[in-house]
Each structure stands twice: as C-alpha cells, then as structure tokens.
Amino acid sequence: MAHLWKTDADGNWQPVPLEITGETAEPQQARILPTAIPGSDWAALAAPDDSLHINGQESALGLRVLNDRDELALADGSDEPRRWYFSTEEVVCVVPFPGSEHVTRCPRCKKGIDAGMPAVRCPNPQCGAWHHQIPAGHAEHRERECWTYATKCSLCSQPTALDAGFRWTPEEL
C-alpha cells in the first residue's frame, strides 16, 4: 500500500498508509487523491496559493501525479516548510490470496495458489510474485511456507523476513 512519510511530534518519520477509499486530507491543504491512471495510483492536488512544491519545484498546475519517493513541501510562510514523502513501497504481509482470473502458480513450489490461501505478495513493485505462506496447523490447508522458505524472494532479491519493515525511509536522505 502506498504511504506518506510524515514527522511525528518528536521529529521521527512515520509511514501513514494511503487508503484507496477516498481522499486523504494530508498534508493539510494539499490533498492526496487516488487516480485512475494505470501505474500512477496517486496524485497531489493543491489550491493555487498553497505553494505546493514537489521535489523542490513549484507545482503550478495544482495537480500532479506522484512517483515513488517524491518530496512534497508546503511553503506556506512558516519558518520551516512542512515536508512529506510519498512512497509506493509495500511491506511484507500475509493475506488471504484474493484469487485471479488465471491459475497463479507459486514460483517456489510451482503449485497453484487458491483464493483464500494465506499468501504473500512480493512487495518489490518490479516483481509482485505471489507465494504460499500457509502456517503449520492451518485449519484448511497443508503447511506451505514458501515465502519464508528462503531468505530472498524466489524471483528477485527482496528479503522475505516478515518483520523486515520498509527498505527505504526519508532518514536515508
């Protein structure tokens, strides 16, 4: 899920998930809106006098599609311009496989993944491969912990640790 990095009261960067349920009024004046553009799921919308800057450039049009790691800043006259970072990075999480039109095969074990089976989608946006992640003692399915079977995704270099967290944070800047 895409998210915005914002600083908390102690000045630490915190990720805030962007829900595709409607508009998120964050940052305060500039809104982050879901778009219908394939591959560009979010855009920032700001009123002309909000002085929204993206990666240091004023967004004169007021509407701008957001890309991974874009910096948003509102230079609204306060001493410190308020800054946020947009990120499309996903975290590793186990979810019931949503199902698909065609048979989806797990790249680790080559067996099919059925709708509802506990599974992990590789969070690397260039990969996104689904793997089984069925724990031992599951009520319906045999144990099949394919995602965490190795330390890396079977198709890319994404680490599989379930508590790995985000690979990129604004602290790296």
Ligand SMILES: [Zn+2]
């Ligand atoms: Zn598998």
Ligand SMILES: [Zn+2]
């Ligand atoms: Zn992968």
